[in-house]
Amino acid sequence: MDNKSIFINICGIAMKNPVMVASGTFGFGQEYAGFYDINLLGAIVTKGLTFEPKAGNPPPRICETPAGMLNSIGLENPGVEDFIAKEWPHLSRLSIPVIANIDGDTVDDYHKMARRLSSLEGLAALEVNISCPNVEKGGMAFGQDPESAAEVIKAVREGTDLPVIAKLSPNVTSIQKIAEAAVSAGADAISLINTLLGMAIDINKKRPVFHRTFAGLSGPAVKPVALRMVWEVYEAVKVPVIGMGGITTWQDAVEFILAGASAVAVGTGNFLDPLAPIKIIEGLKKYTAAQGVRDIGELIGSAHLFTGVKSRFK
Amino acid sequence: MSLFCGHAKIKDNIEIAPGIYHMVLNCPEVAEDAAPGQFIHIRCTDALSPLLRRPISIAMADKKEGTVEVIYRVVGQGTRLLAGKKKGQMLDIMGPLGHGFPIPPWVKHPVIVGGGIGTAPLLFLAESIREHKLSSAGSPELSGCEDIMKTGNSCGKPAKEFIGTVFVGFLTEKEIFGAELLKDCGFKVEICTDDGSRGYKGFPTDLLEMYLNDGPSPSSGKVSPAIDIIYACGPSPLLSKVASMASRAKIPAYVSLEERMACGVGACLGCAVKSADGGYMKICKDGPVFEVSQVTDL
Ligand SMILES: Cc1cc2nc3c(=O)[nH]c(=O)nc-3n(C[C@H](O)[C@H](O)[C@H](O)COP(=O)(O)OP(=O)(O)OC[C@H]3O[C@@H](n4cnc5c(N)ncnc54)[C@H](O)[C@@H]3O)c2cc1C
Ligand SMILES: Cc1cc2nc3c(=O)[nH]c(=O)nc-3n(C[C@H](O)[C@H](O)[C@H](O)COP(=O)(O)O)c2cc1C
Ligand code: FES
Numbered sequence: 001m002d003n004k005s006i007f008i009n010i011c012g013i014a015m016k017n018p019v020m021v022a023s024g025t026f027g028f029g030q031e032y033a034g035f036y037d038i039n040l041l042g043a044i045v046t047k048g049l050t051f052e053p054k055a056g057n058p059p060p061r062i063c064e065t066p067a068g069m070l071n072s073i074g075l076e077n078p079g080v081e082d083f084i085a086k087e088w089p090h091l092s093r094l095s096i097p098v099i100a101n102i103d104g105d106t107v108d109d110y111h112k113m114a115r116r117l118s119s120l121e122g123l124a125a126l127e128v129n130i131s132c133p134n135v136e137k138g139g140m141a142f143g144q145d146p147e148s149a150a151e152v153i154k155a156v157r158e159g160t161d162l163p164v165i166a167k168l169s170p171n172v173t174s175i176q177k178i179a180e181a182a183v184s185a186g187a188d189a190i191s192l193i194n195t196l197l198g199m200a201i202d203i204n205k206k207r208p209v210f211h212r213t214f215a216g217l218s219g220p221a222v223k224p225v226a227l228r229m230v231w232e233v234y235e236a237v238k239v240p241v242i243g244m245g246g247i248t249t250w251q252d253a254v255e256f257i258l259a260g261a262s263a264v265a266v267g268t269g270n271f272l273d274p275l276a277p278i279k280i281i282e283g284l285k286k287y288t289a290a291q292g293v294r295d296i297g298e299l300i301g302s303a304h305l306f307t308g309v310k311s312r313f314k
Numbered sequence: 315m316s317l318f319c320g321h322a323k324i325k326d327n328i329e330i331a332p333g334i335y336h337m338v339l340n341c342p343e344v345a346e347d348a349a350p351g352q353f354i355h356i357r358c359t360d361a362l363s364p365l366l367r368r369p370i371s372i373a374m375a376d377k378k379e380g381t382v383e384v385i386y387r388v389v390g391q392g393t394r395l396l397a398g399k400k401k402g403q404m405l406d407i408m409g410p411l412g413h414g415f416p417i418p419p420w421v422k423h424p425v426i427v428g429g430g431i432g433t434a435p436l437l438f439l440a441e442s443i444r445e446h447k448l449s450s451a452g453s454p455e456l457s458g459c460e461d462i463m464k465t466g467n468s469c470g471k472p473a474k475e476f477i478g479t480v481f482v483g484f485l486t487e488k489e490i491f492g493a494e495l496l497k498d499c500g501f502k503v504e505i506c507t508d509d510g511s512r513g514y515k516g517f518p519t520d521l522l523e524m525y526l527n528d529g530p531s532p533s534s535g536k537v538s539p540a541i542d543i544i545y546a547c548g549p550s551p552l553l554s555k556v557a558s559m560a561s562r563a564k565i566p567a568y569v570s571l572e573e574r575m576a577c578g579v580g581a582c583l584g585c586a587v588k589s590a591d592g593g594y595m596k597i598c599k600d601g602p603v604f605e606v607s608q609v610t611d612l
Contacts, residue, residue, distance in 0.1 A: 024582065024583075025577070025582055027580060027581035032579065055592070058586070058588070059587065061586055062576050064366050065365075066363050071576075071582070272365060272367070
């Protein structure tokens with residue numbers, strides 16, 4: 001079976017396979033380049049960037065949970081100018097799409113980021129993080145209300161011609177309302193989920209493990225929630241969905257695709273096995289071949305056909 | 315740069331002291347590139363809990379044999395799973411990771427300070443210092459220390475030269491490991507235990523302090539050169555004492571730090587330690603070994 005079978009194009013981002021790496025779990029790409037040729041990936045999403053550099057939260061920043069982990073990194077990043085000077089040169093030499101994940105304290109920050117990054121030749125898209133649970137200002141707060149979500153996406157839209165991907169928070173009552181708001185404000189695609197808000201308590205110190213009390217849960221523990229939300233968003237909007245949350249195997253990836261994801265991202269899975277994205281790509285190739293599928297696009301959302309709920313194509 | 319990520323065969327996994335295990339892995343790829351102070355990142359189970367890998371320091375690496383050895387203490391789920399692994403089974407590891415202990419060419423009198431399980435990476439360090447010193451002294455052939463657990467002449471011929479001084483502390487006599495290897499590497503080894511069951515009753519930093527104040531004990535006969543570098547690994551109170559003594563004495567000192575890790579390669583920014591010039595460094599990538607002046611909050 002030729003590689004075309006798993007080729008996918010999401011709002012103009014052409015990927016030779018639908019497997020990306022999730023923001024914040026892959027640095028700026030170089031950390032994993034010692035393990036395999038990262039040009040084999042479908043796309044890379046950078047660590048979340050802010051206009052000014054951010055030091056991040058004091059340790060501890062991570063805590064293991066059953067089949068998952070909590071993180072409170074706090075968006076540590078070098079700031080957009082340093083990114084352009086030090087990271088973009090090597091990223092721009094990759095043969096695969098590179099997507100910049102952006103975050104801001106204010107709506108204006110997002111706009112400024114969008115404008116600044118749009119000047120980079122070769123950048124594939126902007127993923128707008130309105131879902132970070134680990135910062136004082138902005139972040140998740142924008143993604144918890146349809147109006148503010150729309151305001152941020154609109155500000156980014158006005159600052160760029162690049163495809164705009166809205167990255168949603170699962171910490172909401174109706175993910176569909178947020179997705180609809182983001183799309184009507186101009187989002188070309190939706191990615192989800194960011195981490196689920198959680199916490200841990202140190203029973204010896206009798207206080208929360210993290211300085212900010214709450215932290216973001218990721219990994220296999222969140223997969224069923226992520227899958228359900230991808231399913232819901234697929235039914236609510238017409239733009240492509242990028243699914244993530246607990247994907248560690250190709251079988252997980254197939255589930256997300258059948259639920260409605262046009263592409264998937266591996267996050268925490270990289271930590272268990274640096275080669276996980278590559279194994280997932282191989283698994284998808286074998287699966288599509290075994291299923292007699294000529295184009296992986298045929299599989300996207302196809303599980304919806306077996307439920308009483310109407311597919312968006314009906 | 316190529317990093318190993320795959321399965322290594324377990325050649326041995328034995329309990330050398332209550333709750334402390336010595337594992338020998340067959341992994342030429344890691345053995346070839348390993349430097350003292352670096353670590354391997356171990357997946358303790360194929361299941362999803364415990365989810366994350368566990369970082370364990372390389373206690374010895376033998377390029378010729380293609381083996382990598384670790385010494386670990388059972389403290390929780392992950393290390394308990396490791397302890398249950400049998401000879402002949404495969405272990406999922408990645409590495410060698412991180413930046414280890416530098417061994418500058420000018421070193422005349424290195425001092426190694428170890429506490430408990432923290433002594434593990436210092437064994438590889440001691441052997442590497444010995445190799446460096448002897449090879450720069452023009453010694454023709456050098457055999458590595460074959461087995462870190464053998465007592466007696468594990469290095470074949472013990473080095474006659476004085477290589478350096480070691481202060482190691484353990485909870486109690488039963489937990490002592492590595493002392494013979496350190497001696498065979500040409501180090502003068504001063505042991506202490508918290509309960510006084512062997513050697514000096516107290517902490518290795520007490521001995522270091524006395525040494526720095528009084529100089530080498532006259533009983534040793536000849537006077538060794540002044541201490542020009544200090545290396546330490548152990549619990550954080552030990553590291554902070556070493557750091558303050560070293561900076562008072564104006565001796566460069568390198569310590570190996572610990573923090574919870576996820577990726578182990580610098581990608582997740584999870585293992586942060588405050589840097590002296592603001593911001594955070596990553597223990598897995600910028601360390602785990604740091605010069606004490608690089609980090610604050612020691
Ligand atoms: C670079 C590096 C090198 C290491 N080298 C060795 C080694 O050579 N030998 C060895 O025995 N151990 C070493 N460790 C520590 C080892 O990684 C932990 O003991 C191990 O991860 C514990 O896993 P667990 O599942 O058994 O315990 P868990 O159930 O995860 O934890 C058990 C207890 O240990 C504490 N703990 C676990 N990990 C750490 C940590 N990193 N820092 C502080 N407290 C912790 C927990 O808070 C808890 O109280 C090293 C750690 C690092 C970062
Ligand atoms: C350590 C860590 C750091 C993260 N940093 C970011 C970030 O900077 N921006 C962002 O949009 N998402 C960030 N995320 C969320 C992931 O991109 C992903 O949405 C989430 O972890 C769910 O996927 P997973 O279960 O596969 O990890 C981070 C996740 C982790 C675990
Ligand atoms: S463990 Fe991920 S950066 Fe160190």
